[in-house]
Amino acid sequence: MLLKKQTVWLLTMLSLVAVLSVYYITSPEQNGQNLADMSKKAEESNETAASESADDSAVITNASGDEMFEALRLQLNDERSKMIEDLTAKMANTELPAEEISAAKDQIDQLDALAKKEEMLETLIRAMNYEDVLVRADGKNVLVTVKAKELSRTAANDIIREVNNEIGGLQAVTVEFKAPK
Helix, strand or coil, X not given: CCCCHHHHHHHHHHHHHHHHHHHHHHCCCCCCCCHHHHHHHHHHHHHHCCCCCHHHHHHHHHHHHCHHXXXXXXXXXHHHHHHHHHHHHHHHCCXXXXXXXXXXXXXXXXXXXXXXXXXXXXXXXXXXXXCEEEEEEECCEEEEEEECCCCCHHHHHHHHHHHHHHCCCCCEEEEEEECCC
């Protein structure tokens, strides 16, 4: 199915608006410049100060720590979307031979399969009791970034083994640990 460029741009812009909305909602409050907003915030803070607990502040801190993972996911999705858009435009070109159109279709299928494998790996690795995981595959190389409190070789080996079981024939699997904030 070929999508028009306008449709692709619309979907891209809508996803960007959604991501920015989530970022705005989960980001810590900025210092207000508007005096009316400052007085309202002061009244609200006086009312809610007694009802807030330490757990609420931990949730806000944890959400801001996940921004790096989300930003990397968005960047990866944007790059893949751009590649798929270029390949779709190539497929729509009627002047190209059938072999090139077929090769473009195969590349799109490979990108989709790779995205599904990455998602599956993220789910499997999260099931190993990690807070967040980001898997980025590029041909024969895979980079796995894991948010974890401890850094151990056995955990890295378990992750590498899981990646090799899911995606065979890899040259290099790199595991990075990021400490939660």
